[in-house]
Amino acid sequence: MSTQTKDEGLYDYALREPRLPAPENRENDRIGIPTEARLEMYEMQQLLRQFEKRAYDLFLQNLVKGTSHLSLGQEAVATGFGLAMKPDDFTFATYRGHAHTLARGADPGPVLAELLGRENGILKGKGGSMHLTSVEHGMMGSYAIIGAHLTIANGAAWSARMRGTDQVAVCFFGDGTTNIGAFHEALNLAAIWDLPVVFVCENNLWMEYTPIDLITAVANPAADRAASYGLESIVVDGNDADAVYQIAGQVIQRARRGEGPSLVEAQTYREQGHSRADPAKYRPPAEVQAWKERDPIPMYHERLLRLGVPEGDLSTIQQDVARRVDEATEFAKGGAMPGEEHLLTDVWADGGSAWRN
Amino acid sequence: MAELTYRNAVAYGIAQEMRRDPSLVMLGEDIAGAGGVFKTTVGLVEQFGPDRIRDTPISEQAILGAAMGAAMTGVPVIAEIMFSDFIAVCFDLLANEIAKSRYMTGGQVTIPIVVRTANGGGSRFGAQHSQSVENWVMMIPGLKVVAPSTPLDVIGLLAASIRDPDPVVFLEHKSLMADKQDIPEGEILDELGVARVVREGTDCTIAALALMVPRALEAADRLEDQGISAEVIDVRTLVPLDTQTILGSVSKTSRLFTVEENPRLCGWGAEIASIVADEVFWDLDGPVVRITTPHIPLPAAEALEDMAIPSVDRITETVTKRMG
Numbered sequence: 001m002s003t004q005t006k007d008e009g010l011y012d013y014a015l016r017e018p019r020l021p022a023p024e025n026r027e028n029d030r031i032g033i034p035t036e037a038r039l040e041m042y043e044m045q046q047l048l049r050q051f052e053k054r055a056y057d058l059f060l061q062n063l064v065k066g067t068s069h070l071s072l073g074q075e076a077v078a079t080g081f082g083l084a085m086k087p088d089d090f091t092f093a094t095y096r097g098h099a100h101t102l103a104r105g106a107d108p109g110p111v112l113a114e115l116l117g118r119e120n121g122i123l124k125g126k127g128g129s130m131h132l133t134s135v136e137h138g139m140m141g142s143y144a145i146i147g148a149h150l151t152i153a154n155g156a157a158w159s160a161r162m163r164g165t166d167q168v169a170v171c172f173f174g175d176g177t178t179n180i181g182a183f184h185e186a187l188n189l190a191a192i193w194d195l196p197v198v199f200v201c202e203n204n205l206w207m208e209y210t211p212i213d214l215i216t217a218v219a220n221p222a223a224d225r226a227a228s229y230g231l232e233s234i235v236v237d238g239n240d241a242d243a244v245y246q247i248a249g250q251v252i253q254r255a256r257r258g259e260g261p262s263l264v265e266a267q268t269y270r271e272q273g274h275s276r277a278d279p280a281k282y283r284p285p286a287e288v289q290a291w292k293e294r295d296p297i298p299m300y301h302e303r304l305l306r307l308g309v310p311e312g313d314l315s316t317i318q319q320d321v322a323r324r325v326d327e328a329t330e331f332a333k334g335g336a337m338p339g340e341e342h343l344l345t346d347v348w349a350d351g352g353s354a355w356r357n
Numbered sequence: 358m359a360e361l362t363y364r365n366a367v368a369y370g371i372a373q374e375m376r377r378d379p380s381l382v383m384l385g386e387d388i389a390g391a392g393g394v395f396k397t398t399v400g401l402v403e404q405f406g407p408d409r410i411r412d413t414p415i416s417e418q419a420i421l422g423a424a425m426g427a428a429m430t431g432v433p434v435i436a437e438i439m440f441s442d443f444i445a446v447c448f449d450l451l452a453n454e455i456a457k458s459r460y461m462t463g464g465q466v467t468i469p470i471v472v473r474t475a476n477g478g479g480s481r482f483g484a485q486h487s488q489s490v491e492n493w494v495m496m497i498p499g500l501k502v503v504a505p506s507t508p509l510d511v512i513g514l515l516a517a518s519i520r521d522p523d524p525v526v527f528l529e530h531k532s533l534m535a536d537k538q539d540i541p542e543g544e545i546l547d548e549l550g551v552a553r554v555v556r557e558g559t560d561c562t563i564a565a566l567a568l569m570v571p572r573a574l575e576a577a578d579r580l581e582d583q584g585i586s587a588e589v590i591d592v593r594t595l596v597p598l599d600t601q602t603i604l605g606s607v608s609k610t611s612r613l614f615t616v617e618e619n620p621r622l623c624g625w626g627a628e629i630a631s632i633v634a635d636e637v638f639w640d641l642d643g644p645v646v647r648i649t650t651p652h653i654p655l656p657a658a659e660a661l662e663d664m665a666i667p668s669v670d671r672i673t674e675t676v677t678k679r680m681g
């Protein structure tokens with residue numbers, strides 16, 4: 001360390017000043033959320049955590065192929081929004097979409113089977129980790145090239161209005177997405193058309209391997225851009241499911257009432273690297289440690305204890321979730337590899353792929 | 358029976374389909390109040406209102422994204438991209454999202470979109486507003502590609518594209534806009550994936566698309582004077598591709614020429630040449646010859662643009678020489 005100069009911090013990001021989380025807001029204990037809903041959110045966060053850990057374990061066993069982007073540390077965002085949505089609302093997510101798919105109620109078995117490339121996968125093995133979709137649960141897709149899906153979420157919101165429903169589209173993306181053109185095209189169109197869409201930036205401070213503040217003109221990559229589109233600047237503690245649930249309810253209801261789009265910046269942190277190939281050694285150790293101490297799940301566990309939920313109830317939930325994840329694992333491992341009969345199907349609506357007679 | 362221009366046929370076809378399906382909507386730049394920069398959507402906003410004919414910002418990604426999101430949630434959409442060159446600005450939406458989502462999701466989503474766009478040269482607009490981009494879109498699995506050459510085909514193929522549950526790129530040729538044709542009364546509906554023999558002949562087959570069709574027909578007239586009987590095929594849709602009509606014609610005439618406005622490399626004719634070589638090689642009496650725009654960005658000057666794009670003279674001379 002002694003031989004390193006200040007300039008090295010410009011590219012050796014581990015030497016930079018750590019960006020620390022805001023302290024936990026104990027006042028959020030008093031947000032008026034029924035205990036039943038809080039237990040649901042505890043269970044969902046446990047499911048997302050245990051599922052992602054299992055996905056990682058299965059990768060280490062060489063059963064999960066390709067790449068995968070885990071939501072470890074970011075579970076509270078998917079959980080809070082997931083609970084605030086109605087079953088026929090629409091979710092759009094990025095390649096980091098396992099949590100958002102499960103949070104809409106998709107069965108973990110077929111989701112895990114998809115990661116394993118099996119025939120019983122939720123996409124029949126054709127999409128993989130980065131394209132999880134479950135239309136029956138309103139999960140309209142995971143889009144792996146950032147930006148585009150914000151514009152697609154607009155279309156779903158536009159369609160809801162044309163069809164006369166009160167459906168809302170909720171679109172999740174990372175901080176890195178705020179610097180691509182489609183983000184700005186989408187925000188502008190949503191604003192001028194007053195669309196029932198909610199854009200949720202999960203700001204985990206790192207655009208892949210680069211600190212977002214180094215490459216963004218404003219401090220809060222989403223919230224500080226909101227004014228450009230006539231929207232309110234909203235920042236929420238993305239590691240506190242109650243805070244997320246509260247703001248989600250507000251912005252979703254606003255959209256449902258026909259009062260237009262919102263842009264929410266949820267501040268959070270990914271516990272691991274960008275993708276499975278990334279050990280994430282480029283981050284200041286003090287930063288990683290500070291955010292680990294603000295891990296959303298132990299924090300939520302403590303809150304529930306403070307609110308009088310018995311430890312035993314929480315242990316039971318954890319164990320139930322562990323059993324579900326074990327069952328999902330067995331389901332996925334038991335799936336066959338997709339056969340050749342699937343290769344040429346589902347390019348066209350007629351089920352086939354013929355391009356000539 | 359009414360005479361319509363190619364330009365008016367676009368609005369005519371859209372109006373026919375909007376009357377049939379009240380859920381169908383359209384969006385694009387300058388399409389409502391202005392009636393489109395090529396005047397292909399004149400009168401539609403007056404008939405169907407600004408909720409169904411929507412002006413957008415200059416945001417091609419936002420246009421195709423909104424189209425996709427609406428289409429995959431139950432609202433069929435026509436999206437206009439003003440010039441086909443601008444497809445490059447929203448290629449991610451077209452190539453990666455719209456084209457691939459059905460396959461990637463194991464068939465969970467259906468995306469009934471028609472992307473209408475003004476394609477091709479002849480307007481002296483230079484290299485960024487004159488390209489023939491059919492090869493850009495033809496190479497993407499999951500997109501259908503249509504390029505009509507007559508007003509009647511504009512209506513019939515547009516109707517077929519709109520009713521098709523899959524994404525279709527519909528290429529309207531800028532230099533055909535003023536062409537006129539009598540249009541019969543009643544509903545007009547054609548079929549994708551069907552090429553048309555527009556002139557019968559016995560000595561060679563000339564396969565052409567869009568603006569190249571009338572040029573190939575005029576060349577065939579001149580060839581007739583020289584004693585060469587050319588059969589001309591209007592390919593009409595590149596995906597799905599009616600190879601049987603082409604293969605049948607080549608088996609009969611034993612020679613094939615393609616006339617393509619796209620720059621040379623990977624033009625649609627190369628795929629047809631490959632299929633012909635593979636499947637009816639022994640019926641051929643000579644090489645398959647591609648007549649294309651050279652592999653250059655299209656120049657603006659009238660004299661240069663006319664040299665670049667296959668002309669009646671070049672088609673006639675090439676066929677004469679290579680048949681000799």
